[in-house]
Amino acid sequence: xxxxxxxxxxxxxxxxxxxxxxxxxxxxxxxxxxxxxxxxxxxxxxxxxxxxxxxxxxxxxxxxxxxxxxxxxxxxxxxxxxxxxxxxxxxxxxxxxxxxxxxxxxxxxxxxxxxxxxxxx
Numbered sequence: 508x509x510x511x512x513x514x515x516x517x518x519x520x521x522x523x524x525x526x527x528x529x530x531x532x533x534x535x536x537x538x539x540x541x542x543x544x545x546x547x548x549x550x551x552x553x554x555x556x557x558x559x560x561x562x563x564x565x566x567x568x569x570x571x572x573x574x575x576x577x578x579x580x581x582x583x584x585x586x587x588x589x590x591x592x593x594x595x596x597x598x599x600x601x602x603x604x605x606x607x608x609x610x611x612x613x614x615x616x617x618x619x620x621x622x623x624x625x626x627x628x
Contacts, residue, residue: 552613556605
């Protein structure tokens with residue numbers, strides 16, 4: 508994922524994804540992989556989510572970047588994801604902030620972010 512900040516680095520080895528060595532990719536090239544093909548769910552969902560953006564904004568970000576959706580299509584995709592991941596009252600809750608969700612519901616939101624683009628819900 509390339510999340511280790513400088514001076515951290517990979518000394519040896521390779522990370523293959525569908526035959527491509529991700530370690531040889533530039534940061535720009537890696538941005539096209541992150542979210543579209545690979546993602547990760549960190550253990551603490553509260554620190555994974557940005558407290559100043561609504562849940563729907565955070566789920567929508569990858570969809571906007573990789574699928575270029577806007578408007579009603581984007582809103583419908585986000586709503587569908589939240590419903591499928593078991594967020595009760597998703598229509599009302601999608602504009603809430605992470606601190607307004609329980610820990611389990613925040614974990615579901617992080618899951619929605621990870622699968623939003625990869626599975627094209």
